[in-house]
Amino acid sequence: MSTAPDPQTRILSGMRPTGRLHLGHYHGVLKNWAELQYNYECFFFVADWHALTTDYEDPAGIEQNSIEMVIDWLAAGVNPGSATMFIQSQVEEHAELHLLLSMMTPLSWLERVPSFKDQQEKLREKDLATYGFLGYPLLQSADILIYRAAGVPVGEDQVAHVEITREIARRFNHIYGKGVGFEEKAEAAIAKMGKKDKKLYMQQRKRFLEQGEADALEIGRALVDSQQNISVGDKERLIGYLEDSGKIILPEPQALLTKASKMPGLDGQKMSKSYGNTIMLRDDADTVNKKLLTMQTDPARVRRDDPGDPEKCPVWDFHKIYSNEETQDWVEQGCKSAGIGCVDCKKPLVEAVLADLEPMQKRAAEFEQNPDAVRAIINEGNEAASEVARDTMDEVRKVMGLAYS
Numbered sequence: 347m348s349t350a351p352d353p354q355t356r357i358l359s360g361m362r363p364t365g366r367l368h369l370g371h372y373h374g375v376l377k378n379w380a381e382l383q384y385n386y387e388c389f390f391f392v393a394d395w396h397a398l399t400t401d402y403e404d405p406a407g408i409e410q411n412s413i414e415m416v417i418d419w420l421a422a423g424v425n426p427g428s429a430t431m432f433i434q435s436q437v438e439e440h441a442e443l444h445l446l447l448s449m450m451t452p453l454s455w456l457e458r459v460p461s462f463k464d465q466q467e468k469l470r471e472k473d474l475a476t477y478g479f480l481g482y483p484l485l486q487s488a489d490i491l492i493y494r495a496a497g498v499p500v501g502e503d504q505v506a507h508v509e510i511t512r513e514i515a516r517r518f519n520h521i522y523g524k525g526v527g528f529e530e531k532a533e534a535a536i537a538k539m540g541k542k543d544k545k546l547y548m549q550q551r552k553r554f555l556e557q558g559e560a561d562a563l564e565i566g567r568a569l570v571d572s573q574q575n576i577s578v579g580d581k582e583r584l585i586g587y588l589e590d591s592g593k594i595i596l597p598e599p600q601a602l603l604t605k606a607s608k609m610p611g612l613d614g615q616k617m618s619k620s621y622g623n624t625i626m627l628r629d630d631a632d633t634v635n636k637k638l639l640t641m642q643t644d645p646a647r648v649r650r651d652d653p654g655d656p657e658k659c660p661v662w663d664f665h666k667i668y669s670n671e672e673t674q675d676w677v678e679q680g681c682k683s684a685g686i687g688c689v690d691c692k693k694p695l696v697e698a699v700l701a702d703l704e705p706m707q708k709r710a711a712e713f714e715q716n717p718d719a720v721r722a723i724i725n726e727g728n729e730a731a732s733e734v735a736r737d738t739m740d741e742v743r744k745v746m747g748l749a750y751s
């Protein structure tokens with residue numbers, strides 16, 4: 347996908363409902379979403395069905411976690427006036443597309459998705475030997491394809507899922523793109539062209555299909571475009587017939603790889619709830635203060651007058667995100683020369699993190715006090731998403747012989 351902003355380009359991404367979010371989510375995902383929403387048509391959703399693929403025995407927290415997560419999206423600046431936020435399970439068409447895609451998805455494609463075996467090995471305490479878990483990436487494909495999204499911002503761990511989505515789309519278009527009676531309809535459309543144009547069209551088609559001459563395709567397309575008395579549907583068919591491709595019903599999306607956040611957790615590992623090393627977006631000032639002041643530093647700096655090495659200290663990674671050059675220079679020199687202590691070093695950081703969190707927490711508090719507003723935003727998002735999903739499903743049903751009209 348070209349990176350030039352285009353408000354017509356649709357972007358979609360989702361998150362499993364993990365509840366309240368932390369700074370890792372903010373720097374890794376939400377800041378990116380908040381930026382994308384002003385340049386593209388954005389859809390962001392809570393993948394609550396995906397939570398059930400690994401936690402079907404424990405559904406109790408899903409709804410609350412979904413709402414809390416959306417509050418944090420809003421707090422971080424995702425704007426309901428610019429982006430559509432919705433909940434997967436509230437747009438049932440995702441399930442219908444998932445089912446229909448499952449008919450034509452080779453088992454082996456799902457079995458070879460890396461997360462299938464990886465997760466089964468990692469999460470041994472969970473029952474992942476289910477049909478739903480095997481279908482996880484296919485459900486994700488349905489999530490993406492139902493919006494005909496051009497771009498999917500995701501982290502490294504999700505790229506394989508976007509890749510299988512592309513394969514599914516290609517297979518779908520190949521099987522159903524020509525639709526029922528495609529050849530007959532194309533021939534009928536050709537018959538509507540004038541005699542001369544018809545001859546020229548057939549010549550270009552032959553030249554392209556037999557000799558692969560690209561200019562033949564161009565001439566043929568221009569010719570179809572210039573036809574006066576031919577419907578849009580027939581034109582699409584004529585172009586499909588020209589290159590023997592049929593119609594693209596589900597476009598292939600691009601993964602927009604989001605660089606991993608450079609901010610580690612409080613212990614230097616990746617920030618993650620399961621490691622207990624997070625700063626939450628809604629942690630109060632005292633908590634943030636305490637967490638940062640007890641945060642791990644360069645283990646070689648045991649005493650105040652031991653010199654340290656910022657490269658071996660997770661605090662330094664925080665400074666790289668939160669501090670200006672002047673402060674960073676002060677940290678580097680002070681640390682290496684033992685001119686400053688770790689508490690001194692952390693103080694400007696505490697200030698900076700709190701200043702960054704303050705407006706978010708203010709927004710979050712407003713939404714906490716007004717749960718109806720949050721529900722209204724989500725309901726509106728569900729509606730807007732459903733509208734798009736329904737359009738896609740109308741077409742999918744048609745080409746799969748399920749239109750019944």
Ligand code: TRP
Nearest residue numbers: 358359360361362393396486489
């Ligand atoms: N699997 C994604 C994750 O765990 C969540 C997800 C579900 C998603 N459907 C999606 C992400 C569609 C992008 C697009 O993070």
Ligand code: SF4
Nearest residue numbers: 644654659681688691
């Ligand atoms: Fe880390 Fe700063 Fe202490 Fe150096 S002075 S070890 S960078 S906290």
